[in-house]
Amino acid sequence: MAPALLILLGATVTLQADLLPDKKFLLLPPVNFTIKTTDLAQVLLRWEPNPDQEERNVKLGYHVKINAPQEEDYETRNTESKRTTILHKGFSASVQTIPWNDHSLPPSSWVSAELKAPPGSPGTSAVNLTCITSTEANTYTHLRPYQVSLHCTWLVGKDAPEDTQYFLYYRYGSWTEECQEYSKDTLQRNTACWFPRTFINSKGRSLLAVYVNGSSKEAVIKPLDQLFALHAIDRVNPPVNVTAEIERTCLTIQWKKPVSPFPIHCFVYEVKIYNTRKGFSQKEKVTTDTFIAIIDDISKYSIQVRAAMSSVCRETGLWSEWSQPIYVGNDEKQPWTEWFPVVLMAVICFLLLMLSLICRICHLWTKLFPPVPAPKSNIKDFFVTINYEKSGSGETDIEVVSYVEEPGFETLEDSVF
Numbered sequence: 001m002a003p004a005l006l007i008l009l010g011a012t013v014t015l016q017a018d019l020l021p022d023k024k025f026l027l028l029p030p031v032n033f034t035i036k037t038t039d040l041a042q043v044l045l046r047w048e049p050n051p052d053q054e055e056r057n058v059k060l061g062y063h064v065k066i067n068a069p070q071e072e073d074y075e076t077r078n079t080e081s082k083r084t085t086i087l088h089k090g091f092s093a094s095v096q097t098i099p100w101n102d103h104s105l106p107p108s109s110w111v112s113a114e115l116k117a118p119p120g121s122p123g124t125s126a127v128n129l130t131c132i133t134s135t136e137a138n139t140y141t142h143l144r145p146y147q148v149s150l151h152c153t154w155l156v157g158k159d160a161p162e163d164t165q166y167f168l169y170y171r172y173g174s175w176t177e178e179c180q181e182y183s184k185d186t187l188q189r190n191t192a193c194w195f196p197r198t199f200i201n202s203k204g205r206s207l208l209a210v211y212v213n214g215s216s217k218e219a220v221i222k223p224l225d226q227l228f229a230l231h232a233i234d235r236v237n238p239p240v241n242v243t244a245e246i247e248r249t250c251l252t253i254q255w256k257k258p259v260s261p262f263p264i265h266c267f268v269y270e271v272k273i274y275n276t277r278k279g280f281s282q283k284e285k286v287t288t289d290t291f292i293a294i295i296d297d298i299s300k301y302s303i304q305v306r307a308a309m310s311s312v313c314r315e316t317g318l319w320s321e322w323s324q325p326i327y328v329g330n331d332e333k334q335p336w337t338e339w340f341p342v343v344l345m346a347v348i349c350f351l352l353l354m355l356s357l358i359c360r361i362c363h364l365w366t367k368l369f370p371p372v373p374a375p376k377s378n379i380k381d382f383f384v385t386i387n388y389e390k391s392g393s394g395e396t397d398i399e400v401v402s403y404v405e406e407p408g409f410e411t412l413e414d415s416v417f
Contacts, residue, residue, distance in 0.1 A: 027097045027108040028053045030062065030079070035113045040171040041087060041209035041225045043115065046080040047095055050108075061100035063107060067092040084207055086225050088125070090117035120222025123159030126166050126212040129226050130154070132318075134235045135202045137259050146261045148202045150195040152210060154224075156185070161218040168193040171209040175199040203261050204230060205314075229315075236260065236307050236320040239269065239289075244303045244328045251301065251328070253291045258307050258320060264289070266313035272322065274302040300329040 028050035038044045045064065053060070064081055066072040069089040077100060085091060092115065097108040131152040138147040152168060166189065168179040177199070183192035200208065208228040214221030237258035244253045253271060257264045271291045274281045277299040284291065287310070295301065304322040309315075 025054065025056055025058070025105065027060070027099065027105060029097055029108040029111045030095055031111070033095055033111045033113045035091060035093060035115045037087065037115065038082070039174075039209075040169060040176055040211045041227060042082065042084050042171075043087070043091055044080060044082050045093055045095070045113075047111070048079060050097065053097070058102060058105065059100040061098050063096050063098045065094045065110075067094060067112075084209065084227065086227060087115065088118060088223050088225050091115040118223050119220055121159065121219040122222070124157045124161075124164065124214070124216070124219055125222040125224040126154040126214065127157055127224075128153075128155045129210065129212060129224060131208070131210055131228055131233050132235050133198075133200060133202075133208075133230065133233055135237060135260055146202050146259075147197050148200040150198050150200065151193070152179075153183075153192040154212060156189055156191065157222075159219075160214070160221065161216045162187055162189075163218060164189055164214050164216045164221055166190045166212055166214040166221075169211045170195070170198070171211070172198070172200045172204070173206055200230070202230075202234070203314075206230075208233070231309065231315040231317040233317070234309070235318050236267075236309060238320040238323040239305045239307050240323075242303065242305050242323050242326055244301075244326055246295070246301075246328050249294055249296070251293045251295045253293075253303055253305070255289055255305050255323070257289065262309070262313055266310050267307045268310045268316075270306050270308075270319070272302075272304045272306075274304075274325075276300045276302060276327075295329075298330070300327060302327055 030047035031050050033045075033047040036044045036046070047062070049060065059077075061075055061077045062079070063075050064073060066083070066085075068091060069086055075098065092112065094110040094112040096110045099105040099107075129152065131150060134149050134151075135146050136149065138144050150170060152170075154166070154168075156164065156166075168182075168190075170177055170179075177195070179193035179195065181194040181196070182190040183194070185191045208230060209225060210228065211223065211225040213223040237260060239255040239258055242253070242255040244251065246252075251273070253273075255269075257267055260266075269286050269289070269291075271284050271286060272281060273284075273293060273295075275296070278296075284293075302325045304325050306320045306322045308319045309317055
């Protein structure tokens, strides 16, 4: 029993020793590393494992480093890699062998390859290349209910000869198409392109590659390629069926989502309300298709709405154009003929009031219109009071007559008869 256990233990130790990598084990770099252009703005990197690599129980992988035009690195177990990148500046990369599981082993040395930049005279390539996509409803087929158009513009290179002519191509996925509808400058050089219908997926996430080359009898025109993320160049359509109504001081605005394959929850909106009477504008961002505001009910308002993609469904990009303005409310002023009588009566009352106050303060009325004395009358109503006084020494009667004038007549002095 004991010898059997010793034999089993020895076999186990021997097996573990075979499984452990030798510390002197070296990884060799890949061979036959090549870079090849396969499509517009696309290259294929390919290499082979080193045939002299010693076989051990070690899984091998590869570390790829992009050196130009933009630095990038990643790891893979494949022996080829397809990359989408601009190529008018050239392309270079390096690759090395690495242990996939055991990081205690050092990687191999690097091997590199390079793709030269395409020929062309400096300053002759197109510059300021910009592109915009937009989505429309497709009435031609039910298989693709939405179609995407593409519009690109560029400027002529500063050193490009006058006879330079540019041509534009785009690639999305595996589909490549050349432009057929160009706009020209005063020298009849192509400076813009329009694709009414493309094979671009409006909900896709792949990069759009655009390539512009040129020809001239005087110089070799250097090409230009550029990559665009769809979310960054997609011009969302404005909302449709915008309506507004006012009930007293409550303004309610409603609309429908833009023409788009994305559902309603994928949009955010901005509402612009312009008070035409006060010349005041306010903007509000909302995530629903309804907006309610408290307003001045004697003003007229211009209403517009625009939309953008929400980050819930895709990276936020460009805002749409504003919807066509709609007008609600009433700020019509009454004609001056209706206000004139009211203003005139107010002015007259004010003047009369002021005149009355002045007269009262300055006694002007008494000075302008003094009181007229009443004429004397022979017949007057009066009271006669007779007093008889009798003295002790004689019988002389003294009669005192007093005249008391009625109110409204002059006051007469007392008379003695």
